[in-house]
Amino acid sequence: MSEHTRTRQQHEEQTTESTESESTACPECSGSLVIDDEHGETVCEDCGLVVESDEIDRGPEWRAFDSSEKDEKSRVGAPTTNMMHDKGLSTNIDWRDKDAYGNSLSGKQRQKMQRLRKWNERFRTRDSKERNLKQALGEIDRMASALGLPENVRETASVIYRRALDEDLLPGRSIEGVSTASVYAAARQAGVPRSLDEITEVSRVEKSEIARTYRYVVRELSLEVRPADPESYVPRFASSLELSDEAEHRARQLLQNAKEQGVHSGKSPVGLAAAAVYAAALLTNEKTTQAAVSEVADISEVTIRNRYHELLEAEQDLPVA
DNA sequence: ATGGTTTTTACTGCGTC
């Protein structure tokens, strides 16, 4: 339980870090780059070199000369999100007994607010579906955090769950089960797949049930989920084994090669990826053991051996320039 | 339920540090 909160914190730290460290250096004078929204250009602060132009201007098309004018002209509010059970659109009454100016409320007013709060809450989570969603989205969020999945996956998972709920797929199935299946499907669709085992780690439901529910949901919603691409596992494995970019690249090549020759088909994508990573490490003279790869990939050493022989054979049959 | 395929488990032999 403390483990979950810890991983969530770690993940949040990571995301905030990545957004902050967006400014890169200028190729000419190594000054810092500044994004000029008005002209859609990325320019160097020091030498004025335009690094990129014709970017999309995501700002408003109007100009405001003071803050009141800005309020007047703006046509947007907070973005809606599928991650909240009511898409973030409902009213919330603050728990603090203060009015809009921060002044305390009279006793009479306080009682009134108390009643309003109670009823607002009752209406907000009115029927069983809403309550269901509320819990499920919490679960989705928790699992996605524990797995280090990006926000857009959480969004997709939420959408999938919402659809499942709308189509009345829930009766007979547990909320956790469907939530987990949604996360699994969303991760795969987004190209950042997690293996069933990894998913099982963070879910409260057994693997067999997850698999069963997943198949059911995919079929009923006719979701398009292609078999996971082995390549999408490579970066994760490579980085947890602390391999070089070169090895990672090499692993990709091996997989692409194998794909062209159809060595795939029927073999587990995870096993293929693990084998490619191991083979690549060998080819670039980096120290790794089959045991280590099998550890991070959750695949038996035997499978790695079998796959990586096949990969290397395929490589020989079709030499790359 | 069944049969075929893939993956895992467990064990063994070989070479090296």
Next chain:
DNA sequence: GACGCGGTAAAAACCAT
């Protein structure tokens, strides 16, 4: 002797029928 690696056989898991 422990370790990394390769191979094998049998069991288990998986999938389509």
